[in-house]
Amino acid sequence: xxxxxxxxxxxYNHRIQRSLQYLKIPSQLVSNDLSIEEIEAKEPIGLIxxxxxxxxxxxxxxxxxxxxxxxILGICLGHQLIAKTFxxxxxxxxxxxxxxxxxxxxxxxxxxxxxxxxxxxWSSHKDEVHTLPEEFDIIASSSLCDIEAMxxxxxxxxxxxxxxxxxxxxxxxxxxxxxxxxxQNYKNE
Numbered sequence: 001x002x003x004x005x006x007x008x009x010x011x012y013n014h015r016i017q018r019s020l021q022y023l024k025i026p027s028q029l030v031s032n033d034l035s036i037e038e039i040e041a042k043e044p045i046g047l048i049x050x051x052x053x054x055x056x057x058x059x060x061x062x063x064x065x066x067x068x069x070x071x072i073l074g075i076c077l078g079h080q081l082i083a084k085t086f087x088x089x090x091x092x093x094x095x096x097x098x099x100x101x102x103x104x105x106x107x108x109x110x111x112x113x114x115x116x117x118x119x120x121x122w123s124s125h126k127d128e129v130h131t132l133p134e135e136f137d138i139i140a141s142s143s144l145c146d147i148e149a150m151x152x153x154x155x156x157x158x159x160x161x162x163x164x165x166x167x168x169x170x171x172x173x174x175x176x177x178x179x180x181x182x183x184q185n186y187k188n189e
Contacts, residue, residue, distance in 0.1 A: 007029050009053060016075065019173065049082070050078055051124070106139050124162070156186055
């Protein structure tokens, strides 16, 4: 019942995994250079694609998105990679900042279950998803960014621009708990 955290070499990838451990969610931090077969051998119930410095340094993470039929959560660069993999566009933000942001939750049925809008988050706005992939809906937005979070219309694939693993996102643990619940329910279907 393990969630694999795909390390895209970002500064917060270890913190994502530590946050899951703190919540007693079985998890393992793994390299984005592992093969599909190596990931399959670990039998994950979900994947979290961590952040990173460059979309050109994501190893096999795009292949994981295409291959696996399990819940996936992309955080920051992981969010952008999901968008790009499904035909969306990513570009440099007009704001280019790390900041506390209030986001408006447009869907509180799954990833944001139990959370109230607006939600305080710590968001990185260097690069952003500027064009939503056709198969996705926007589930959160802010005054700085139209696509703070998105969800695939049919699959349990989510992307969030912000960082739930840092203390500047006070309710971040609920997002991880909700994602774990999504993974458990998906496994049991």
